[in-house]
Amino acid sequence: MDKSRIEKQQLEAELVTALKQAGAACTVDTIEVERFDLNAPQQDLTVRVKTYSRFAAKTKPVNQFNRNSKGSSITVSLVYQNKPIGDIEIVLAEEGMDLVDVKRAFEDIALDFTYFIKRKQAHKKIKDSENLDMQWLGRSRAAKQVDQFIEKSSSVDFPVLIYGEFGSGKLLTAYSIHCHSLRRQGPFVEGRCGKWQDQDIIKNIETLWQQAQGGTLFLRDIDLLPQSQFIKVRNFWLHGTSSTASAIQGVGVPVRVIASVSQKRIEKQRCVWQELDYLSIELPSLRDRRGDIREMTEHYLRKLSHINKVSLSSDCMELLERFDWEDNIQQLERVISKLVLMSDSSHLEPSGLLAIIPQLSDKQGQKIELPEAEFCEQSLTIADIATLIASDSYLGQVTHHPALEKAINYLAEQYSSDLTLSGLAEKAFVSASHLSYLFKHHLDSSFKQLLIQIRIAKAKLLLKEKPTCKITEIAFDVGFHDLSHFEKTFKRVVGISPGKYRRRRR
Template identity: 25%
Template sequence: MRVEITSKDRIGISQEILSTISQLGLNVKAMEVGSGLTSLHISQCKLSFNQIRVQLLKVVGVIDCFPIELLPTESREQHLQALLKRIPDPIFDIDTEGKVISCNYQSHIYTNKHIESLFSIPLETVKHRKASAVEVSFEDKVYHAEITPLWAEGGFNGAVIILKSLNRIGHQIAMFQSGNEASDLNNIIGKSKAIETLKQQVKKFSSLDLPLLINGETGTGKELVARAIHQQSERNEGPFLAINCASLPEQLLESELFGYVAGAFTGANEQGKPGLFELANGGTVFLDEVAEMSVYLQAKLLRFLQDYSFRRLGGTKEYIANIRIISASHQPFEVLVTEGRFREDLYYRLNVLNLSLPPLRERKDDIGLLSEYFIAKAAEQVNMQKPSISVEALAHLASYNWPGNIRQLQSVMFRLVALSNSHQLQLEEVETILKEFNTGSYSEENSLTMYDVKSWQEAQEIFERSLLAQLYPSFPSTRKLAQRLRVSHNKIAMKLRQYGIGH
């Protein structure tokens, strides 16, 4: 039986309550005392509550007495355990000797076990480190153990250890990369024939758990499509992790993909670090601008794709990755392979399935839908009412060549909304901004910062595309354009083909 007693706050009242209980021949198993409140857990009680209450009310200062289900501490513990059970990560509370006091995962097995026998972590290591993470093995799985030592005035007072699986960490990284927004077929906006065909291909390729290579010009939405394929696939419960192969130097890219062990190189994390191939287990890894990989990394990726086994940098342990590889590039692989800049055997490994994304100039029927979508997004971002757009303005947008594709259209629409003072975007505003793009005062290459450009190659290609798109209307043949730029006819023909200009 558990009872709660309200009383006046006076010295000695708790002792008198205990004396009364003792005189009744009852045993107090637990007692909690607060200001004007006393809670008792009476074990093996043979008296009725009313019999006990009558005697307690005789104590000077006792106001009332009533039965309760749990003591305050028991209630808090019940709520805490319910909360902990909802947390998917195993959490262990250890005492000053390193033994498990409580945990939210199979507590009947692990309570009173020592952390050294569970995780091979010496107690001294826990005592002498700040809150941090170490890699541990638990039930034949690799976890990151987040250790938080607890300190009291007398010194070390135990610790809390949270185990996070690599897969869960991968999910958290994926959520961060995507901005917490899922991408599916509804995010592929458009009703043109090209987009309807693309959506059908996305559905088909989502059901095929094979490597996929996506080709498309810069700004056509390659990562968006890759995310949609992942979300439609049976791997959608696993992480989707993306990396731009052009944005990192060779050694850093290698460590990001394959991970590394402690001491693998100067500046490495002292505990080592898992790579994307580990973190994405059960999910998808998206290799953007895969054509920018060095020859060395191309060879290492080829070996990985043979059986999906790998070792961390500096390590000897063999890992098997259960992932799907989706890669992408805006460069023509046929040219890269011919020039010896990309391994032919790796190209065939990555290109089991192939998806080509149409440039915006080949799907101009979608410009209206895309414009409305970006206008709504821009208005929401700048916290203003969504403006409409005039028919004339839309027609002008549809007549433009869009060398920067959807990314450029998005930039134009955001700029229009941000600068407009009216409830409708007019033709004059569109003409002004597109003129700035064409003259270069607000061209894509000038709007890029050093942080936007992923490589010298990309910056060069953005400039080439913009230059050719501006000059082609005035020099509408490969011969005239080659004469104007003082280069060979073949080079201009190849570049026009590469950027889809004049076709």
């Protein structure tokens, strides 16, 4: 299969996944992608979608997109750096579908879908130019905040400081900013400051500066330079910001400067670098992105499947999510690479995983300490919240917003009832649209996603505590009125069927 077709399939799969994760009431039946070119900085992309209600059974499958389909149609724009890059054209294939709800569902995912396209563009350019297979992965709020910073900082020419721990993605962030800037056709030149001798520092920077004309100069580990050289480095740094207007318009600045700084080392000398802090970002550690570890792991397993096809059980994934990754993304990739090379089995349970990577047992069986209340909003996932609610341990420490607090408390009490967003909004004394925004903004989730997580967390608890209770009864107790729907949802969330989960916990 040619690369362009694979790229389009990835785009189609992302749209379907985004709708599903957003808890949208509609699903995709047929997709056509037109004018999608990862080499084009500004797309003229059209994604044509035929959508059905997620809650209605289709009587006749549609194998081909009919451009003359009857039914209402709407268009949602894809925008990056305040410029349109394409459209999603949606055809409603069923009578009675709410046009406003469908449009809102696609508008809610439009930005994430746009960021997915931009990640793919940066990945292709990095691979073509540098032969490096690097790309941003993950759907956590922390990952999306990096996407947002890349979008904003790549639209101007100000210098950028990137703080982050080892292996957190500083080079990838710098290259992504370059890829989406007006300098994308210019050179990306990297200097490794930690390897320079004191007497050669200025000479090295001058050489790199000339090489980077019209492009971007990335100074890696700039904090390893001796402070005695700070003034000279500062002159190069500020030379690229002599004119605010020039930096915003992207003209008159010969070289865009980006530098990375170690998160740990900078704490001792933050005041020294504060003067250079025009635009800055502190990259999240993998410990702050535990919800992304599963997606990253599956990506690395697919990437190495030509060597050895290996799959991991849900319990193995939990081990990986609990582990504290000191070297962050780089360490996770190294571990998965070793796993693929050393495994004699095509499917691993925890015993097999620990036999190859014994250091993962350091966190086995330990509960991850939850941060203090004021930091919970950034750290707890909806799975964490659901687990606390299911075990009656939820104390309302997740958010300080009173409306969202009321909504979550009501969900904790009534999760087994038939709930709607509008009904929940009434209990929280806000509009449905505002409550939807609060869920998205504070929890990076939808009301439906949290409700499902709570029901599944409670089902897991009942499966362990009531070994003789029928699975059908447990399904009804937690709010599912259809056994088949419960089993499919349970397997999608947990990774295995309810029956298999129960047998493993005996």
